[in-house]
Amino acid sequence: MSIPHKSAAFAPTEEFVSNAHVDAAKYDSMYAASIADPDAFWGEHGKRIDWMKPYTQVKDVNYALGNVSINWYADGTLNVSANCIDRHLATRGDQTAIIWEPDSPTDEALQITYKQLHVSVSKMANVLKGLGVGKGDRVVIYMPMIPEAAYAMLACARIGAIHSIVFAGFSPDALAARVNGSEAKVVITADEAPRGGRNTPLKSNADQALLHTSDKVKCLVVKRTGGQTTWVEGRDYDYNALATEASADCPPEEMNAEDPLFVLYTSGSTGMPKGVVHTTGGYIVYASMTHEITFDYKEGDVFWCTADVGWVTGHSYIVYGPLANGATTLMFEGVPTYPDASRFWQVCEKYKVAQFYTAPTAIRALMAQGDEFVKGTDLSSLKLLGTVGEPINPEAWNWYNEVVGGGNCPIVDTWWQTETGGHLMTPLPGAHAMKPGSAMKPFFGIEPVVLEPATGEIVEGNDVEGVLCIKDSWPGQMRSVWGDHERFEKTYFADYEGYYFTGDGCKRDADGDYWITGRVDDVINVSGHRMGTAEVESALVAHPKVAEAAVVGYPHDIKGQGIYCYITLMNGEVATEELRFELRKWVRTEIGPIASPDLIQWAPGLPKTRSGKIMRRILRKIAENDFGALGDTSTLADPSVVEELIKNRMVIP
Numbered sequence: 001m002s003i004p005h006k007s008a009a010f011a012p013t014e015e016f017v018s019n020a021h022v023d024a025a026k027y028d029s030m031y032a033a034s035i036a037d038p039d040a041f042w043g044e045h046g047k048r049i050d051w052m053k054p055y056t057q058v059k060d061v062n063y064a065l066g067n068v069s070i071n072w073y074a075d076g077t078l079n080v081s082a083n084c085i086d087r088h089l090a091t092r093g094d095q096t097a098i099i100w101e102p103d104s105p106t107d108e109a110l111q112i113t114y115k116q117l118h119v120s121v122s123k124m125a126n127v128l129k130g131l132g133v134g135k136g137d138r139v140v141i142y143m144p145m146i147p148e149a150a151y152a153m154l155a156c157a158r159i160g161a162i163h164s165i166v167f168a169g170f171s172p173d174a175l176a177a178r179v180n181g182s183e184a185k186v187v188i189t190a191d192e193a194p195r196g197g198r199n200t201p202l203k204s205n206a207d208q209a210l211l212h213t214s215d216k217v218k219c220l221v222v223k224r225t226g227g228q229t230t231w232v233e234g235r236d237y238d239y240n241a242l243a244t245e246a247s248a249d250c251p252p253e254e255m256n257a258e259d260p261l262f263v264l265y266t267s268g269s270t271g272m273p274k275g276v277v278h279t280t281g282g283y284i285v286y287a288s289m290t291h292e293i294t295f296d297y298k299e300g301d302v303f304w305c306t307a308d309v310g311w312v313t314g315h316s317y318i319v320y321g322p323l324a325n326g327a328t329t330l331m332f333e334g335v336p337t338y339p340d341a342s343r344f345w346q347v348c349e350k351y352k353v354a355q356f357y358t359a360p361t362a363i364r365a366l367m368a369q370g371d372e373f374v375k376g377t378d379l380s381s382l383k384l385l386g387t388v389g390e391p392i393n394p395e396a397w398n399w400y401n402e403v404v405g406g407g408n409c410p411i412v413d414t415w416w417q418t419e420t421g422g423h424l425m426t427p428l429p430g431a432h433a434m435k436p437g438s439a440m441k442p443f444f445g446i447e448p449v450v451l452e453p454a455t456g457e458i459v460e461g462n463d464v465e466g467v468l469c470i471k472d473s474w475p476g477q478m479r480s481v482w483g484d485h486e487r488f489e490k491t492y493f494a495d496y497e498g499y500y501f502t503g504d505g506c507k508r509d510a511d512g513d514y515w516i517t518g519r520v521d522d523v524i525n526v527s528g529h530r531m532g533t534a535e536v537e538s539a540l541v542a543h544p545k546v547a548e549a550a551v552v553g554y555p556h557d558i559k560g561q562g563i564y565c566y567i568t569l570m571n572g573e574v575a576t577e578e579l580r581f582e583l584r585k586w587v588r589t590e591i592g593p594i595a596s597p598d599l600i601q602w603a604p605g606l607p608k609t610r611s612g613k614i615m616r617r618i619l620r621k622i623a624e625n626d627f628g629a630l631g632d633t634s635t636l637a638d639p640s641v642v643e644e645l646i647k648n649r650m651v652i653p
């Protein structure tokens, strides 16, 4: 996807600017203050959260390799669930906290008030306690997008347990790996997950996963569809029965600011996914502040983030940020195209959504269905639109702006990562004229630096390009990799010493605005989901007929990037269409549908250096259909394999 370096800028309306939390002048002064004196700035903004014991220290950070340690508000204590629920009871107990819209528009929706949320979360917390879960224990959540998923998160936070959500689209194998990785005591799941009119058998997936974990792991099962499940006595617990009995009184545990709040596994360029660790105080300050400022959230607005709670976007902008702000947050169980491509807009109309936040891949998919699906609905409640997950191409941006936003809604293109806890770069809607495809400006306290990839030297000035690093810490930053602090240091602080390395490339344009150009490592972005090519490769080579596999990304109209696999078969194996089918299915069972290969090319040989290293640069070019720029192939052990691969290249459908 090509991103123009410069394009027209869209300024917010005067009306929007005059009502916005932050206008241009305020952004400039707040940003300058946040960089000049982070302690003073974050010391002040930390007060947006209720502390049990107020902090006296603010920032305590060391980026030096071997000693990386990140602490914010380290002597303060608080409870995140009390901040998301209890503190709102006196002022907005009867206000809706969560609107739940089910997969099928004809099923009953729910509006859950802060008071009701308090009862449900306290009960779930007591149920977990009853299963032996205490402070510091890990709980894996493998759930559909139902209110109980949010209850489970907040219940863990309430008792000081650390949750690790595994996206319901992941396979039993992937689930087992994450349960084992975090040594979880309990897995919370549901009987089935309805999506797009089809039910995923979550409990049965969990059953399979639990065959590969310690037999001490308990399984708490929420009823969603009532679909039949097998029951393992002594291991499985019926949530609905236990919750009916449970007390609705569960005082929130006093947590240290640096106690872990959650672990979330995410893919990297090497090895298996790593558990990103977020802690309590800094995370909630950052999630709540970015939610309010980036989306210009105001009292009474209905906020809708279409992500799944299985991703960080769902953590920060469905649950923690909005609820910490006393917002009304919408949780949607379904998909954009069920029953038809007007579903998102129907839901916006039904609940008078003010801020709508989704991914470019969804926008592109809906754009392809035509404008009629939008035009039949009343979207006059919308004040702001947002995107996240991958670069947005100008065509999709313009369609979103004109057809969905009616030309009246600022679009915040929020760039961030699982690791960052919240937005790091985005236009602020009342402060910046937006450029389609640009993440524009750093959030408060964020100092982006562009580095020369090879030397690590700082690239000064404007109209430049390089790898994107962040100079200093911010409260929402990840603190470690679960169980492997060394991997944390190696991944983020070793390549460019003294900086946090994002893994992304970027341009800083002539005006000083930022454009994310995509990953510079072996991570691909499929429909806004991060996928490590190494992970897909290791799934493929685990198949008995596969000798070798190399996986790269290629441009895909809807998904942003598709998954292109080069496969060398074992001697004597025959390349057939059936085998292609089988391998796709294999990867889906090993990892999940999001890792399903789009294109599989049989490769009798792979381009390797004389020392045996696969030259992925060449494979990427072939997949991208960019043969003119193969670069130096003279170091290849056998240059003729390249010719062969080009000749048999898969055609992009």
Ligand code: WT7
Residues within 6 Å of the ligand: 266, 312, 313, 387, 388, 389, 390, 391, 392, 413, 414, 415, 416, 417, 418, 419, 439, 502, 503, 504, 516, 518, 519, 525, 528, 529, 530
């Ligand atoms: C990677 C992080 C945290 C959001 C969900 C994805 C890419 C994310 C943008 C954007 C261009 C973006 C980056 C980043 N990305 N947002 N607005 N523009 N690229 O979280 O799975 O941790 O992936 O997504 O490449 O590094 P994630």
